[in-house]
Amino acid sequence: MTTLLCRLAGPRCSSWRCLGAVLRGTHSRAYLLIHRDGARTLAGGSRPLTGHSRAHSRWQHTEAAEPVExxxxxxxxxxxxxxxxxxxxxxxxxxxxxxxxxxxxxxxxxxxxxxxxxxxxxxxxxxxxxxxxxxxxxxxxxxxxxxxxxxxxxxxxxxxxxxxxxxxxxxxxxxxxxxxxxxxxxxxxxxxxxxxxxxxxxxxxxxxxxxxxxxxxxxxxxxxxxxxxxxxxxxxxxxxxxxxxxxxxxxxxxxxxxxxxxxxxxxxxxxLPQAPIAVRMAKEAMNRGVEVDISSAMAIERMCYAQVIPTRDRQEGMAAFIEKRPPRYSGE
The missing domain is CATH 3.90.226.10 (2-enoyl-CoA Hydratase; Chain A, domain 1)
Incomplete structure (x- = not known):
């Protein structure tokens, strides 16, 4: 079992509220993990805890929780x-x-x-x-x-x-x-x-x-x-x-x-209804292309276009057009 000595929340703070703050990454101070074997691990509160079960943890609060901004x-x-x-x-x-x-x-x-x-x-x-x-x-x-x-x-x-x-x-x-x-x-x-x-x-x-x-x-x-x-x-x-x-x-x-x-x-x-991979690649093409000459920009567009050709969304877009129905994109 691992005990977390939390230096972020006061005595009135709910354990689960504190846990939620850590999982959301809103704690930025250090906290101390004390494992069953007595080992102590100092972890940065700016990172969320992973693989830490509520059922196997005990929280001890000694300071006021950092506000969510x-x-x-x-x-x-x-x-x-x-x-x-x-x-x-x-x-x-x-x-x-x-x-x-x-x-x-x-x-x-x-x-x-x-x-x-x-x-x-x-x-x-x-x-x-x-x-x-x-x-x-x-x-x-x-x-x-x-x-x-x-x-x-x-x-x-x-x-x-x-x-x-x-x-x-x-x-x-x-x-x-x-x-x-x-x-x-x-x-x-x-x-x-x-x-x-x-x-x-x-x-x-x-x-x-x-x-x-x-x-x-x-x-x-x-x-x-x-x-x-x-x-x-x-x-x-x-x-x-x-x-x-x-x-x-x-x-x-x-x-x-x-x-x-x-x-x-x-x-x-x-x-929201548009093909998400296509939208992301369009953003990539524009953001990168605007910073270079037109010839290089065309090469960037080609590379981004190549990313959408093998997607299921492209096939769905074509099928929806032929069948005269709204497309149902999955982002794949």
Whole structure:
């Protein structure tokens, strides 16, 4: 039998709640495994426990549980295949602090290897805010080296999001500034409500966009417009963002404050019926092809196309067309 001495939860915390937090990867401190033979193993809480039976474990809590700042929701029924990444750091307006970034990285890593996921929607549960950007209170406590390393990790997270194999959608119901907009830029598609405010405002803080914004924004809206937005630190609303190509869809806010999310969900539902392997390969072809010359891009397209030829989904698509019925794709 193995005993887990959990240094993450207080005496009032439920054992199973703590277990769930570990399995979701939301614990980031160390915990100690004590095996029956007396051996002790120190494990990082940033990784979920595997092969650990509830029936054969005993949890002893000595500290307060780390709050969940990023969570995962898998939709069911007709929306099976859509997964929502929920940003819920209410007290800090989803600011990109250590815990938030650690939990986001863990969830994104989990999604990257999940073939059942067809579309990912990034949304906020904090009213009026998508993501307010850097956690300036945490940043103020860092020295130059620590700040550089943290921003490097943040840049790595955005690359991790951009590299997810399935389509991703950012639903911006409210403010998306600095790193918050960089997170949205790392997604494939973006929706926003008209009153949402977004911008790369780092130059107003003596910085420049450091989590991919200085590179992704020019590729999205053009170099001249991107320079204007970054040099001035200008904020734009949802409708203006739509006109400049920064977002795919802009809608009026609704009474529940989640119009951009509703629009993103509708967009995800348009993607959901399509052949998942074909969609993933199309994303791969576009993402890689846009960075090279046209001749190399054509070679990339050929390689990606070759991946879908032997799939059952391709055969199903052809059969459905001939039989004049909707296709039923399995992702195989």
């Amino acid at each position: 990023v969570d995962l929701k898998r939709l069911a029924g007709g929306d099976d295949g859509i997964v929502e990444v929920l940003m819920c750091r209410h007290k800090a307006r989803n600011a990109l602090g250590h815990v938030f970034v650690s939990q986001m990285r863990e969830l994104v890593s989990t999604l990257s290897n999940d073939s059942a996921v067809r579309v990912v929607v990034f949304r906020s549960l904090v009213s009026g805010v998508f993501c307010a950007g850097a956690d300036l209170k945490e940043r103020a406590l860092m020295n130059n080296t620590e700040s550089d390393l943290f921003v490097h990790g943040l840049r790595s997270l955005m690359t991790q999001i951009a590299s997810l194999p399935m389509p991703t959608i950012a639903a911006m119901d409210g403010v998306a500034l600095g790193g918050g907009l960089e997170l949205a830029l790392a997604c494939d598609l973006r929706t926003a409500e008209h009153s949402a405010q977004m911008g790369l405002i780092e130059t107003t803080r003596g910085l420049l966009p450091g989590a991919g914004g200085s590179q992704r924004l020019p590729r999205m809206v053009g170099i001249t417009l991107a320079k204007e937005l970054i040099f001035t630190g200008k904020r734009v609303g949802g409708q203006t963002a739509l006109e400049m190509g920064l977002v795919n869809r802009a809608v009026e806010q609704n009474q529940t404050g989640d119009a951009a999310y509703r629009e993103a969900l509708g967009l995800a539902r348009e993607i």
